[in-house]
Amino acid sequence: MVFMNKFDCLSVLFLYPQKNIIEPYKNCAENFGLKLPELEDLQVEYTRLFINAYPKVIAPPYESFWREKEIYGETTIAIKKLYAACDLDISKNWHDLPDHIAAELAFYAYLEENDSAENHDIKLRLLEEHLKLWVNKFCEVIKNKTNLEYFKNLSILLEESIYKG
DSSP: OOOOSHHHHHHHHTSOOOGGGHHHHHHHHHHTTOOOOOHHHHHHHHIIIIIOOSSSOSSOOBHHHHHHSSSSOHHHHHHHHHHHHTTOOGGGTOOSOTTBHHHHHHHHHHHHHTOOHHHHHHHHHHHHHTGGGTHHHHHHHHHHHOSOHHHHHHHHHHHHHHHOO
16 A cells, blocks of 8 residues: 555554554554554554543544534534545445544545645645644644553644644
8 A cells, every 4th residue: 555645644543453454554653753552552542542431432533523512513514525526435435424534634635646726725625624623622632631652642743734734
């Protein structure tokens, strides 16, 4: 698997870490200079942060949660419209909500790799009307609540990529 830019890698690193994607995971972490923990430790912490923790999920990876305090809200519908504007149907290959951080980062990477006047406008909208409005809150919670230095460093890298370019 070849990654064209840093947003492809960031997208991969925000997927659930499992054996079938561990090589791209390792390559991306290495590209960023991140020290990857053992797979089991990574899976446990990913699950605790992003999937389930008692009494609630610590850092839901969905834009709609951070902007509307609900899952699958108006921002989810808005992001689906941006995908549709590029004739992208993520429902075929993606089995999570369209406003998951990994999906939005992969979309940003796609827009960078397929640059046109129209895609440039959509990329700016994705950044200004979506990513920049929630990623800082998401990353702040990760940095304050993670048990692994890896996720702290990954969230710092994500913030720098979104807010500093």
